Amino acid sequence: MNEYKHSHHISKNHTTLPFYCIVMKRICLLLLLVVCTRLLATAQILSSSNLPIIVINTNGQTIVDEPKITADMGIIYNGAGIRNNISDPFNHYNGKIGIEIRGQSSQSFPMKSYSIELRDNAGNSTDKSLFGLPKESDWVMYAPYTDKTLMRNFLAYTMSREMGHWAANCRYAEVILNGQYIGIYVFMEKIKRNSGRVNISKMATTDISGDALTGGYIFSIDKEADGWVSYFNPPFGTKNQFIQFSYVYPKITAITSEQQDYIKSYVDSFENALYNSNQPARKNEWRNFADEASFIDYFIVNEVSRNVDGYRLSAFFYKDRNSKNRKIFAGPVWDYDLAFRNANYCNGSNINGWAYDFNNTCTEDYWEIPFWWYKLTEDETFMSNLRCRWKQLRQTTLSNTHLFSLIDSIAGLTSEARTRHFQKWPILGQYIWPNPEPIPASYSGEMDYLKNWLGSRLEWIDNSLPNEGNCYDYPANAKETIIISGSPNPVQGNYTLVIKSKTQQQISIVATDITGRTVYNNLFTANAGYNQLAVPMQAWQRGMYIFRFISAAKEKIVQKVMKM
Numbered sequence: 001m002n003e004y005k006h007s008h009h010i011s012k013n014h015t016t017l018p019f020y021c022i023v024m025k026r027i028c029l030l031l032l033l034v035v036c037t038r039l040l041a042t043a044q045i046l047s048s049s050n051l052p053i054i055v056i057n058t059n060g061q062t063i064v065d066e067p068k069i070t071a072d073m074g075i076i077y078n079g080a081g082i083r084n085n086i087s088d089p090f091n092h093y094n095g096k097i098g099i100e101i102r103g104q105s106s107q108s109f110p111m112k113s114y115s116i117e118l119r120d121n122a123g124n125s126t127d128k129s130l131f132g133l134p135k136e137s138d139w140v141m142y143a144p145y146t147d148k149t150l151m152r153n154f155l156a157y158t159m160s161r162e163m164g165h166w167a168a169n170c171r172y173a174e175v176i177l178n179g180q181y182i183g184i185y186v187f188m189e190k191i192k193r194n195s196g197r198v199n200i201s202k203m204a205t206t207d208i209s210g211d212a213l214t215g216g217y218i219f220s221i222d223k224e225a226d227g228w229v230s231y232f233n234p235p236f237g238t239k240n241q242f243i244q245f246s247y248v249y250p251k252i253t254a255i256t257s258e259q260q261d262y263i264k265s266y267v268d269s270f271e272n273a274l275y276n277s278n279q280p281a282r283k284n285e286w287r288n289f290a291d292e293a294s295f296i297d298y299f300i301v302n303e304v305s306r307n308v309d310g311y312r313l314s315a316f317f318y319k320d321r322n323s324k325n326r327k328i329f330a331g332p333v334w335d336y337d338l339a340f341r342n343a344n345y346c347n348g349s350n351i352n353g354w355a356y357d358f359n360n361t362c363t364e365d366y367w368e369i370p371f372w373w374y375k376l377t378e379d380e381t382f383m384s385n386l387r388c389r390w391k392q393l394r395q396t397t398l399s400n401t402h403l404f405s406l407i408d409s410i411a412g413l414t415s416e417a418r419t420r421h422f423q424k425w426p427i428l429g430q431y432i433w434p435n436p437e438p439i440p441a442s443y444s445g446e447m448d449y450l451k452n453w454l455g456s457r458l459e460w461i462d463n464s465l466p467n468e469g470n471c472y473d474y475p476a477n478a479k480e481t482i483i484i485s486g487s488p489n490p491v492q493g494n495y496t497l498v499i500k501s502k503t504q505q506q507i508s509i510v511a512t513d514i515t516g517r518t519v520y521n522n523l524f525t526a527n528a529g530y531n532q533l534a535v536p537m538q539a540w541q542r543g544m545y546i547f548r549f550i551s552a553a554k555e556k557i558v559q560k561v562m563k564m
Contacts, residue, residue: 045181045420048085051413052077052092052131052173054141054187056099065107068098068117075173077131086176093130096121102140104223106337109432111145111183111425115190131171133189134196140168141175142186145425146432147337148446150184150418151410156305156336157188158406162397163297166198167332174417184414184421191316191332193218193249198332200320203250208258215321217263218248221370222313226252228264232271234368236359243370248316266319270328274375284381291327295376296386298330299356303461304398304454305339306355308348311369341436341453349436351456352464384469384530391471394462400455407454411447418443472530474502482507482526482551486535490562495535501526505552511535511561512546519545537563 046053053076061069074090098117101107116139120126125137144150150172157167168189175185193200193216200216207213219227221243230243245267247255270289276282302310314335319328341349346362353361356373376382396402414421422428422443429441440446467473474483483500499507504527511520519540524533537545540563549557 045423046086046174046176048083049174049417050083051184051417052171052187053084053086053176054173054185055090055176056097056178058099058178063099063101063112063114065101068100068115070119070123071097071099073097073099073116075130093118093128095119096123098125105433106143106145109143109145111143113143114141115139116141131187133169133171134194136189136192136194136196138190138192140186140188140190142188142337144184144186144337145427146435147342148428148432148435148440148443149340149411149450150186150414150421151407152305152338152340152342153188153336154186154410155403155407156301156307156333156339159304159397159403160297160301160331160333163300163393165294165297165331165333168334172414172417174420181420181424183424184417191218191248191334198249198318200249200318201324203259205254205256208256211321211323213258213262214266214326215319215324216249217259218316218318219263219267220246220248220317221311221315222246223367228260230271230370231268232275232371234359235371235374236363237368238363239366241366241368243368249318263319267328271370271372274372277375277379283379289326289328291325291329292382292385293389294329294331296382296389298333299373299376299386300390300393300398301333302355304457305336306341306348306350306353306457307336307339308343308346308355308358309335309338310355310358311373312358312367338434340450342434344434344436348434349453351453352460354464380468383466384471387465387467387469388471390461390465394458398458400458403454403458404451407447407451411443468498469530472500474500474529478502480551480555481505481553482549482555482557484549484557484559486547486559486561490564491537492564493538495537495561497533497535499524499526499531499533501528501531501551504528507552508548508550509533509535510548512548513541514544514546520547537561 055074055076056071058069058071061071063069072095074094075092076084076086076088076090077092078084078088096119098119100115101112102115103113106113118126118128118137118139127135127137129135130139142153144153147153154170157170160167168191170186170188173185173187175182189197191198193202198218200218203212203216223244224246225244227245227247230245232243234241234243247260250259266289270286273282273285273289277286316332316334317328317330338348343349346358346365347353356369356377358365359368428443428446429439431439440449481502484497486495486497501507504525507524507526509520509522509524510518512518520535542563545561545563547559547561
């Protein structure tokens with residue numbers, strides 16, 4: 001009877017039936033589309049993962065280089081150590097995004113990298129914390145296609161962060177795009193001005209004078225011709241190359257002419273001071289414009305990785321307001337997919353040789369390195385400080401034990417998902433531009449090559465950094481206890497003695513003229529290692545002088561010095 005009444009009721013309201021059915025049909029189809037989109041990948045490869053799962057639906061649109069298209073993104077992430085199932089709800093993010101293809105040469109690969117902008121339903125960018133990282137709207141989904149270790153960027157960024165600098169935080173995830181499994185991606189932060197990223201002052205278009213005009217800025221050396229050109233051409237260039245700077249923050253669409261003029265002028269002043277640092281009066285002037293410690297650490301990351309693109313492409317720098325810090329900082333580090341023995345051109349896979357000397361060894365490439373790094377490596381103080389920093393890091397962040405442990409932990413994290421990734425992209429043992437020969441046939445082979453190369457590279461730098469300055473290591477096999485040199489010779493002003501001592505000891509220093517008259521007598525206490533002593537010869541008569549040195553062990557050294 002109840003069934004009859006229910007049926008009769010519906011028949012009496014027959015005008016609502018089509019609408020009701022249409023609505024229910026659309027809801028069912030929508031739910032079916034969502035479920036099928038996610039389960040299509042499940043049937044193909046992925047059902048669950050120890051990594052977060054990112055699902056993107058472009059709703060029939062094609063992702064292009066630019067502009068970003070609007071799409072839907074859901075993230076399944078149940079927390080650290082908890083498995084993520086394809087059937088779980090989108091519990092970490094569920095909303096709109098803007099998405100476009102990113103990269104330059106990498107766009108030719110079948111596995112694409114993407115830039116992501118989180119958006120609200122109205123299409124406006126919106127900040128959100130993802131995977132415990134500081135809130136932001138702009139993110140990168142990097143495709144480690146040519147890097148079969150899947151970790152070169154991750155490794156370089158981690159090295160830089162552990163050295164005390166901001167670098168992009170990375171999270172591994174498995175990605176489904178329009179129902180198709182597309183592999184392991186590195187979800188990471190983008191270089192951007194933000195309190196949680198490059199923490200410099202925010203600029204407005206009204207900041208055109210005073211302290212507000214002085215920062216903050218982010219600029220880069222890259223291929224984009226949207227900034228300014230250096231007055232100084234790169235050394236050893238054979239094709240009339242020039243160095244191209246680009247505006248990163250404020251963007252080219254937002255930066256005012258006053259701000260453009262200021263940052264260009266400031267970088268010009270730095271370059272001019274550095275270029276002329278061979279002049280005694282201007283030796284340290286460049287340090288008024290640049291933070292030496294950041295340049296040393298940037299140098300170290302590029303040299304450890306022997307980044308074939310280092311210094312010349314994707315090279316970023318920033319400057320805050322003068323009231324906070326008036327100096328240019330090198331970094332953040334960026335784009336290391338062709339580093340750590342992953343480039344078969346321009347000596348990119350060599351263990352030996354300095355990466356900064358790219359222009360001298362690869363004259364056929366148009367994009368070259370600015371003169372900065374050649375000048376810095378001619379600066380005795382810079383090289384002395386570099387050696388001290390290197391020795392410190394080799395005991396901690398850059399020790400073989402720590403780096404190999406880091407590599408193993410990353411490999412362990414992606415162990416399960418790698419099977420699916422290389423099922424989707426069966427490239428192990430195959431040449432993918434610009435992999436160097438020999439090409440390992442397996443992932444374990446890739447790991448062995450990476451570790452062996454890195455260990456040898458670290459050893460090469462250990463043995464190749466000039467053994468000078470405050471962190472000088474006395475030769476272990478030296479029989480004598482002192483090594484002494486002096487410059488300049490001939491001399492007009494001060495004569496600088498460099499005294500290298502095996503132990504702390506007192507050294508007798510006596511200088512006589514050609515008649516045997518003593519003009520200088522000093523009992524100098526030398527510390528173990530590197531010592532410098534300035535002998536004031538300005539007032540001495542022109543002619544030849546004999547310097548005699550006697551160590552605590554009665555070793556004798558004689559030098560002749562000409563006074564002009």
